[in-house]
Amino acid sequence: xxxxxxxxxxxxxxxxxxxxxxxxxxxxxxxxxxxxxxxxxxxxxxxxxxxxxxxxxxxxxxxxxxxxxxxxxxxxxxxxxxxxxxxxxxxxxxxxxxxxxxxxxxxxxxxxxxxxxxxxxxxxxxxxxxxxxxxxxxxxxxxxxxxxxxxxxxxxxxxxxxxxxxxxxxxxxxxxxxxxxxxxxxxxxxxxxxxxxxxxxxxxxxxxxxxxxxxxxxxxxxxxxxxxxxxxxxxxxxxxxxxxxxxxxxxxxxxxxxxxxxxxxxxxxxxxxxxxxxxxxxxxxxxxxxxxxxxxxxxxxxxxxxxxxxxxxxxxxxxxxxxxxxxxxxxxxxxxxxxxxxxxxxxxxxxxxxxxxxxxxxx
Amino acid sequence: xxxxxxxxxxxxxxxxxxxxxxxxxxxxxxxxxxxxxxxxxxxxxxxxxxxxxxxxxxxxxxxxxxxxxxxxxxxxxxxxxxxxxxxxxxxxxxxxxxxxxxxxxxxxxxxxxxxxxxxxxxxxxxxxxxxxxxxxxxxxxxxxxxxxxxxxxxxxxxxxxxxxxxxxxxxxxxxxxxxxxxxxxxxxxxxxxxxxxxxxxxxxxxxxxxxxxxxxxxxxxxxxxxxxxxxxxxxxxxxxxxxxxxxxxxxxxxxxxxxxxxxxxxxxxxxxxxxxxxxxxxxxxxxxxxxxxxxxxxxxxxxxxxxxxxxxxxxxxxxxxxxxxxxxxxxxxxxxxxxxxxxxxxxxxxxxxxxxxxxxxxx
Numbered sequence: 001x002x003x004x005x006x007x008x009x010x011x012x013x014x015x016x017x018x019x020x021x022x023x024x025x026x027x028x029x030x031x032x033x034x035x036x037x038x039x040x041x042x043x044x045x046x047x048x049x050x051x052x053x054x055x056x057x058x059x060x061x062x063x064x065x066x067x068x069x070x071x072x073x074x075x076x077x078x079x080x081x082x083x084x085x086x087x088x089x090x091x092x093x094x095x096x097x098x099x100x101x102x103x104x105x106x107x108x109x110x111x112x113x114x115x116x117x118x119x120x121x122x123x124x125x126x127x128x129x130x131x132x133x134x135x136x137x138x139x140x141x142x143x144x145x146x147x148x149x150x151x152x153x154x155x156x157x158x159x160x161x162x163x164x165x166x167x168x169x170x171x172x173x174x175x176x177x178x179x180x181x182x183x184x185x186x187x188x189x190x191x192x193x194x195x196x197x198x199x200x201x202x203x204x205x206x207x208x209x210x211x212x213x214x215x216x217x218x219x220x221x222x223x224x225x226x227x228x229x230x231x232x233x234x235x236x237x238x239x240x241x242x243x244x245x246x247x248x249x250x251x252x253x254x255x256x257x258x259x260x261x262x263x264x265x266x267x268x269x270x271x272x273x274x275x276x277x278x279x280x281x282x283x284x285x286x287x288x289x290x291x292x293x294x295x296x297x298x299x300x301x302x303x304x305x306x307x308x309x310x311x312x313x314x315x316x317x318x319x320x321x322x323x324x325x326x327x328x329x330x331x332x333x334x335x336x337x338x339x340x341x342x343x344x345x346x347x348x349x350x351x352x353x354x355x356x357x358x359x360x361x362x363x
Numbered sequence: 364x365x366x367x368x369x370x371x372x373x374x375x376x377x378x379x380x381x382x383x384x385x386x387x388x389x390x391x392x393x394x395x396x397x398x399x400x401x402x403x404x405x406x407x408x409x410x411x412x413x414x415x416x417x418x419x420x421x422x423x424x425x426x427x428x429x430x431x432x433x434x435x436x437x438x439x440x441x442x443x444x445x446x447x448x449x450x451x452x453x454x455x456x457x458x459x460x461x462x463x464x465x466x467x468x469x470x471x472x473x474x475x476x477x478x479x480x481x482x483x484x485x486x487x488x489x490x491x492x493x494x495x496x497x498x499x500x501x502x503x504x505x506x507x508x509x510x511x512x513x514x515x516x517x518x519x520x521x522x523x524x525x526x527x528x529x530x531x532x533x534x535x536x537x538x539x540x541x542x543x544x545x546x547x548x549x550x551x552x553x554x555x556x557x558x559x560x561x562x563x564x565x566x567x568x569x570x571x572x573x574x575x576x577x578x579x580x581x582x583x584x585x586x587x588x589x590x591x592x593x594x595x596x597x598x599x600x601x602x603x604x605x606x607x608x609x610x611x612x613x614x615x616x617x618x619x620x621x622x623x624x625x626x627x628x629x630x631x632x633x634x635x636x637x638x639x640x641x642x643x644x645x646x647x648x649x650x651x652x653x654x655x656x657x658x659x660x661x662x663x664x665x666x667x668x669x670x671x672x673x674x675x676x677x678x679x680x681x682x683x684x685x686x687x688x689x690x691x692x693x694x695x696x697x698x699x700x701x702x703x704x705x706x707x708x709x710x711x712x713x714x715x716x717x718x719x720x721x722x723x724x725x726x
Binding site: 002003004005012014015016017018019020021022023024029053054055087104105107108109110112132133363 | 365366367368375377378379380381382383384385386387392417418450467468470471472473475495496726
């Protein structure tokens with residue numbers, strides 16, 4: 001795995017800038033990857049993770065930053081895609097000097113990259129990072145932070161699911177549909193609420209007993225099943241993967257009874273080709289990064305000065321975007337995942353190009 | 364070879380920031396390595412070279428930028444150390460879009476890195492890069508450039524050699540000493556002139572017949588010998604390697620008849636340990652990066668607005684610095700190369716630390 005090109009060395013990775021940062025005294029080793037700034041400053045969180053080696057860290061940050069570029073583009077944000085990883089054990093290595101050294105490197109990029117929380121980093125860490133840089137979101141509410149981003153993530157997924165329902169059945173309403181939710185984490189819980197309000201029947205599973213207890217107490221009308229296999233082979237209309245990545249794979253797709261997939265998990269397609277498998281089985285797949293962008297929409301709103309209603313309005317547009325993508329897929333005869341990538345590429349090229357119309361004497 | 368640590372993965376490379384930059388349409392693939400900004404913005408040239416692979420490019424830029432940090436520190440400049448490589452064939456790949464894309468990435472670092480010419484890049488290239496960034500030296504004279512930096516490189520080497528002569532023989536004069544110059548390139552030619560003016564006898568060699576012709580015509584008093592082996596085994600007092608790196612190695616040091624080595628070439632020590640070999644043979648080695656810094660002193664002066672006399676004064680101080688290093692080596696019982704590294708590390712730490720005395724409300 002190289003930085004400029006993939007392992008084989010033939011295919012360019014396509015990233016605009018990849019920045020290795022280190023500060024020996026605090027122990028900081030971070031990589032900030034900027035996939036594209038065509039639409040605006042690259043926004044993406046900072047993952048703090050004990051990678052086995054440098055190559056794994058590089059691989060992760062390159063993949064994640066690319067994903068953010070497509071997500072932010074389809075979220076309609078004026079933001080490019082980026083991501084950062086701090087190579088270390090957050091429990092052992094996180095410290096004020098390390099986080100602040102990291103903040104100085106974020107600042108050194110002059111606003112080409114905005115950071116946020118990700119696995120292993122929390123709002124209080126972003127508050128610390130913010131003591132060294134202006135280019136940070138995901139802060140605590142006391143510092144203008146957007147708060148728990150699972151709220152608009154779930155809202156956006158619900159909107160994306162409604163668009164898929166309309167495309168499939170002619171009406172966006174989920175009333176009377178059986179929706180299977182895999183994963184009753186924060187997003188899964190909010191999504192359950194939206195679905196029940198809309199009149200859907202919810203079937204759910206989780207790996208945690210506490211989630212089951214929550215469901216029994218809060219929404220006794222939810223059907224609980226033992227595991228994901230039971231869920232996807234049951235009589236559901238919509239499957240909503242809301243836990244780990246790779247939910248759609250060579251084992252699950254062939255047995256899936258739902259004809260719509262719309263969930264909150266990242267990287268639902270286990271490998272390239274699964275999108276075709278879904279298409280062949282007649283399953284309508286609402287691309288993950290399109291419908292789960294409510295979270296980044298919520299966090300990105302901090303840049304303007306957080307306003308929940310404005311962010312919610314923007315997340316509501318996930319409905320329109322998903323419809324457009326499903327129509328484009330139909331028109332062009334490609335799976336929705338491919339249509340989404342095309343639409344994102346197009347937006348980056350077409351809107352990015354507008355900067356050739358210069359507004360003043362500037363570089 | 365990693366970016367954060369050496370091949371074995373045990374020893375950190377120690378670089379502050381390493382920035383991979385790419386622009387697919389112009390074909391740009393560049394790596395900017397900043398070893399340290401403790402003393403000021405990192406200054407170092409841009410090498411344009413067709414590396415076999417990404418690893419070779421990384422290895423080169425990490426080594427070169429580290430070298431620049433030590434060179435700039437010992438040159439007494441308020442500049443840190445950096446270097447950049449553009450991975451490509453300069454004859455085939457160099458273009459306006461590529462150079463300007465590179466310039467935008469230099470600009471994106473906000474002045475943490477200043478670039479300059481190196482192998483494969485010329486003043487006209489820096490003029491092109493300067494159309495996108497303020498942070499560039501090595502420009503054409505019409506644009507305030509310092510011109511041919513071999514002038515002060517040779518002057519500095521001469522001053523370093525004088526300091527070594529004083530340390531060895533009690534007087535800085537080279538009158539009556541036999542000095543062997545390997546390499547009659549631009550620096551070697553200027554050095555010949557300085558030495559002859561001082562009353563030294565010059566013995567020289569080069570791989571090019573044209574250099575021999577130049578010597579016969581310009582300075583018929585110079586003794587010319589066939590090759591480096593003939594030069595270093597002849598009866599010389601001072602050996603001045605002024606061509607490729609690695610001049611001091613396991614083959615040459617044992618047969619060297621000079622008792623002083625002071626030359627313009629970079630990386631004269633072929634591998635770690637050669638400095639001890641020289642010491643054991645009683646050869647006084649004036650560290651390469653200390654005495655060949657006249658070139659970077661000349662180019663760096665562009666940042667203030669080039670003034671040859673000011674730059675020459677500064678290059679003249681190579682005499683004092685070399686004396687100090689040779690004394691320190693004697694006091695601490697280490698080879699001069701080790702003493703130079705220690706003094707550079709000390710300056711980076713002690714002067715860098717001064718920024719803890721804050722001058723205003725700033726980051």
